[in-house]
Amino acid sequence: MSIPFVDLATILPELLIVGIACLVLVLDPITPTAKKDFLAWMSLGVLAVCALVTMEDFGETTVAFSGLVVVDSYAAFWKMLLYLVSGLTILLSMSYLKEEKIDLAEYYAFVLLALAGMMVMVSGADLLTIYLGIELMSITLYIMAGFKRFEARSIEASAKYFVLGAFSSGILLYGISLLFGVTGSTRLSEIAAVVNGPALNDPLMLLALMLIIVGFGFKVAAVPFHMWTPDVYEGAPTSVTAFMAVASKAASFAAFLRVLLEAFGGVKPNWNMLILAVCLITVALGNLVAIVQTNVKRMLAYSSIAHAGYALVGVVVAGWVGVETGVSSRGVSSLMLYLAIYSFMTIGAFAMVAILRKGGLEGEDIEDFTGLAKRHKGGAFLMLVFMISLAGIPPTAGFIGKFYLFMAAVNAGLAWLAIFGLIFAAISAFYYLRIVMVMYMREPSPEHEQHTRLVLSPQVSVVLACAVAGVVLLGIFPGPLVSIADLSILPIK
Amino acid sequence: MFDLLVLLIPLFPLLAVLANGFYGSRYSHEWAGRLAFGSVGLSFLCTLGVFASVLSNPEPREVLAWSWIFGGDLSINLAFLIDPLTTVMLLVVTGVGFLIHVYSVGYMHGEEGFTRFFTYMNLFMVSMLLLVMGSNYVVMFIGWEGVGLCSYLLIGYYYEKVSAGKAATKAFVVNRIGDAGFLIAVFLIFAHFGSLDYSTVLTQASSLSTEMATAITICLLIGAFGKSAQLPLYTWLPDAMEGPTPVSALIHAATMVTAGVYMVVRNHVLFDMAPIALTTVGIIGGLTALFAATIGLVQNDIKRVLAYSTVSQLGYMFLACGVGAYTAAIFHLVTHAFFKALLFLSAGAVIHSLHHEQDIRKMGGLYKKIPITHAVFLIGTLAIAGIPPLAGFWSKDEIMAHAFVHGYYHLYILAAIGAFLTSFYMFRLTYLTFYGQSRVEPHVAKHIHESPPIMTVPLMILAGLAVVGGFLGVPPEHGWFHSFLHDVATPVGAAPHAVDMSTLLGLMGAAVSIALAGWGLAHYMYSVRPQMANEWAEKSPQAYTTLLNKYYVDEFYDRVIVEPFKKLGMLWDWVDRHIIDRFVNGIGKGTDISAEAITWTEKHVIYAGLNVVGYGNHLLAWSWRKLQSGMVHHYAAILIIGLAVLIHLVVLWFTGSSIAGSSGY
DSSP states (O other), X not given: OOOOHHHHHHTHHHHHHHHHHHHHHHHGGGSOGGGTHHHHHHHHHHHHHHHHHHHTTTTOOEEEGGGXXXXXXXXXXXXXXXXXXXXXXXXXXXXXXXXXXXXXXXXXXXXXXXXXXXXXXXXXXXXXXXHHHHHHHXXXXXXXXXXXXXXXXXXXXXHHHHXXXXXXXXXXXXXXXXXXXXXXXXXXXXXXXXXXXXXXXXXXXXXXXXXXXXXXXXXXTOTTSOTHHHHHHHHSOHHHHHHIIIIIHHHHHHHHHHIIIXXXXXXXXXXXXXXXXXXXXXXXXXXXXXXXXXXXXXXXXXXXHHHHHHHHHHHHHHTOTTSOHHXXXXXXHHHHHHHHHHHHHHHHHXXXXXXXXXXXXXXXXXXXXXXXXXXXXXXXXXXXXXXXXHTTOTTSHHHHHHHHHHHHHHHTTOHHHHHHHHHHHHHHXXXXXXXXXXXXXXXXXXXHHHHEEEOOOHHHHHHHHHHHHHHHHHHHOOHHHXXXXXXXXXXXX | OHHHHHHHHHHHHHHHHHHXXXXXXXXXXXXXXXXXXXXXXXXXXXXXXXXXXXHHOOSOEEEEEEEEEOSTTOEEEEEEEESHHHHXXXXXXXXXXXXXXXXXXXXXXXXXXXXXXXXXXXXXXXXXXXXXXXXXXXXXXXXXXXXXXXHHHHHTTSTTOHHHHHHHHHHHHHHHXXXXXXXXXXXXXXXXXSOOBHHHHHHSGGGSOHHHHHHHHHHHHHHHHHHTTOTTSXXXXXXXGGSOHHHHHXXXXXXXXXXXXXXXXXXXXXXXXXXXXXXXHHHHHHHHHHHHHHHHTTOOBHHHHHHHHHHHHHHHHHHHHHTTOHHHHHHHHHHHHHHHHHHHHHHHHHHHHTTXXXXXXXXXXXXXXXXXXHHHHHHHHHXXXXXXXXXXXXXXXXXXXXXXXXXOHHHHHHXXXXXXXXXXXXXXXXXXXXXXSOOOOHHHHTTOOOOOHHHHHHHHHHHHHHHHGGGGGOSTTTSHHHHHHHHHHSOXXXXXXXXXXXXXXXXXXXXXXXXXXXXXXXXXIIIIOTTHHHHHHHHSHHHHHHHHTGGGHHHHHIIIIIHHHHHHHHHHHHHHHXXXXXXXXXXXXXXXXXXXXXXXXXXXXIIIXXXXXXXXXXXXXXXXXXXXXXXXXXXXXXXXXXXXXXXXXXXXXXXXXXXXXXXXO
């Protein structure tokens, strides 16, 4: 069997990234400890090159490997976002890993491998390709979650993530195999033809669809499949948490939406109510449980669950029956916009947690932020910006994201859903502003004065600058990103 | 020139925010203060220029600051709309704002975080100006949330007080519930009109169906009730008194809390099409006016009395909107800004001279020691109580007269009782604070002093405004104020209403008697027979404690909304923490047990069992029993049963509906 060169050319970015990941693994043992940063820079370099390559994909649709892989604007949009997030993660990790004394260069290889998995996910036009991508991403993340090998909490997080991840992969795979039984194919386009024709309302097809939704619901951390999230986010090294909360969520949403719209776009009534129900409980529970958290990472974990709930509003709109195509597409594009904006503010918030040190440890309790405004005016201000953006207050990007998302819902005739979401967004101010409150409205105790500090490095400064620039600029000039998202949506059936 | 003036109005405070925010630590506090009030003063001067221009040409004019491409099919400009309504609001915001800024320099002197305070204050001014100047709903909304955020930061200014932080969060969250309503209204407007500019929406409003107009206006009202502290969203405002007093004067009396009234008047075209919404505004306004006044009767914190009075006066403004008296609503907004800012600032001067004592039970007899403060406070009291010819009389009388003449007798009665109570509690406050025996603690009494001129001069100016401000609207319904706002605040389709002079004079007489009656009762109870109040409280302790505890509404909200939400959160937190652990441990243990079982089976079944089948059977049964008591069985069963139930339900649900559908063909 021969693989045509053109097909390989379409997955050039994936090949490059896997290649460099392998190279990093090989070079790691022979690179002197002092020069390990070189491997990180090399990883960043390949991201930049890939971004240039992927830039060409906008506006074109190429199907390769006889329909297993598709490279279109939609995939390109997500890949650009994933490069950015991975790049910021690598930068954030460079000093964080040293501070945590887990400075192993294979970490960067793992970031790249997970990224390759995510890229396969967003480009997959076949359920098996997507599954392959998910597994590559997940297995790498299981390892990364346990990267603090000497800390029980990290190992525990890794084990939990692995057991539950494997479980959910099993469910997803079971769904895929049932669907193959019903439709005789794993290609999204071929499935679409069968489910909308002969297999319409076949109970087995519905069962398969449900299993697939559960599988993806787990990956995007939607309630009630979210239970792994707080423990894993809390236990994993913070740089890894940021990567999981942002990149893996974005890629999972991308693949989820593609599967729903391309394979099941003709049978929207079969899934939109289920998604709606998941969306409602995710928004409600994510926000409510976040209120009672005392650990920032755990709080942000629930916050990320709540944000997945908001993003699901976009899926609901895209899957709503009886609305104009323009409105459905707005559902897709507002979801893309939302996740892009979410990436900036979440990575910024996690970066702040990662650089706040208490003694030799991470300062990850909300109390550790006490009086930060007194000692680190700039740092506290950045955290303030991220928090008000997460709460969705103008003029930050978080407001723009919610604005588009809920406007799409209202346009689709789902005003009540928008009201529901906005009320919980209002409640969310309660826990986001608690961090603002302890930073600005509490006197630091002498103990805090002595032991907590921000560890800044040039790389972290770049991460924070990028995040805050994204949050502020996208809040004030959302135009370009909105247009790009509008142009990159999936064709709606 | 006009455009430049308009743009400069929000720009000056913005520059002050940037300077004080980023470089404030590099220069002295004096300069930070000068920069802060100077910038607002410059804004006020620009506003005067704009005002002069609007006087000669009252046509609405739009000034584009910058095209803000929102992307997609939505383009929104950061643009300002200048018409008489905006101009009035601008004059109030920058004028009163300037005086309060000047006063604050004296009041906040020597406080820690002086520069931070003025940065927030200026940021508040910018947001408030955006709110009143914006030419579309998005700019207004940005100002709307901005003032909420600044209010949050300023309420929590005294961070050593735990209560301040809690009050700040409460204010912000309650406000955001209202904001959610506003945002929904914005979406609905966009869905219907395809535009968010006032110029488009308000001129094409007649294309709305009554249902749609009602939906939009009810959502707008939720926003207005949150921001303007009306029933049932008022609880945050009294707590907001934790902030420094100038903040209470600027944000929680004169400007931010009136934003809801401004918004209703700005959108009155939509409200005129939705009778249900108008009735709601009127009734909520009237009820709030009365309800808050009753609580104000027994409060002992000087600022809290004023806070409930603010809630009550805002109720009058909404009542005015509800009966179609939009001009009167704005008129009352203006006079209220004068006298309530005056009252808060002079209360601040009292607190200042008593070293942060706010409890009126520990005041009394102060009029000799702080004569200027006493004089201006008395003017404020006379104005709010509705004693002619001070400002409050004219505006309040106009609202009540309008309600009466247009047949809203129920609202008139609410307003009249409210007016009596207002007069009573304000004079009660005055008597307890300034007259009678001094109850000041001795160590404080030695140091009582009049405030410096930087505080008293703004007070005197405000007092002057509280005296003469009412003449803007004299004669009622036909004053200068009414002709100025005629084009922007006349209800759609309102027929000129001829009312004979005798009715109006009769209503005025009634209003004056009501105010005097309240004064008289307060005089009797707190000056002639000071022990009477306590006797009454003892006679009906239940009524007294209910009022003192503000009808237990806060407790009710806590019990019914806040606590259940928190409990639910905690419950789920527990579930998340434990279920997963159990599950993972179960799988771990399950693996252990099955490994053990397999090894054991290998050893005994494969090797031994091959020869002794009966013995093997026995062993198998034994291992089965072991499994049954083990964890793996337990968990696997739960999992499988759970999944089966879920699958069953969903399949039933889908096929049920599809069978019903497919039976057709």
